[in-house]
Amino acid sequence: MPLYEYFCQSCNGIFEELRPIREAREPVPCPECYKDAARIMPTSFAAFTFRDGYPRRIPDDGKFYHLEKKVSRLVSSGRPNEHPEINKPEPKKKRSKGELEELKDLRSAARRGELSDLYGNAVRATQVTQMYDNGRVLKVSTPVNPPIG
Numbered sequence: 142m143p144l145y146e147y148f149c150q151s152c153n154g155i156f157e158e159l160r161p162i163r164e165a166r167e168p169v170p171c172p173e174c175y176k177d178a179a180r181i182m183p184t185s186f187a188a189f190t191f192r193d194g195y196p197r198r199i200p201d202d203g204k205f206y207h208l209e210k211k212v213s214r215l216v217s218s219g220r221p222n223e224h225p226e227i228n229k230p231e232p233k234k235k236r237s238k239g240e241l242e243e244l245k246d247l248r249s250a251a252r253r254g255e256l257s258d259l260y261g262n263a264v265r266a267t268q269v270t271q272m273y274d275n276g277r278v279l280k281v282s283t284p285v286n287p288p289i290g
């Protein structure tokens with residue numbers, strides 16, 4: 142059976158699962174929180190937008206994903222599964238230049254019809270900011286489903 146990769150949004154974690162090819166597209170329960178995790182393509186890593194921290198490897202080997210690279214970013218708090226930046230209260234602050242650029246890129250991808258959420262639903266340019274602020278996964282790839290909402 143081939144090995145596939147899945148992403149759990151609630152754990153911000155990536156894990157591998159051996160599955161029959163015909164079941165590869167179906168969600169798999171996360172090994173930590175048992176919520177459904179959607180399959181991700183290896184080529185999607187580079188386009189993932191993660192607002193808080195990096196997705197981590199499950200089981201936790203101390204490594205995280207940043208874009209398509211595996212990086213070591215040790216979590217210094219006593220709760221190893223939580224990124225220190227995730228639970229900080231978030232005052233309304235000015236967006237950094239990087240964030241503005243990223244939003245601009247995401248919106249122009251959306252206008253070209255090339256922006257999808259984690260599940261392959263098309264994302265409209267008008268939805269980009271809100272989804273970005275909610276920490277939703279936005280990836281530049283051709284959507285398989287029509288826009289949501």
Ligand SMILES: [Zn+2]
Nearest residue numbers: 149152171174
């Ligand atoms: Zn999970």
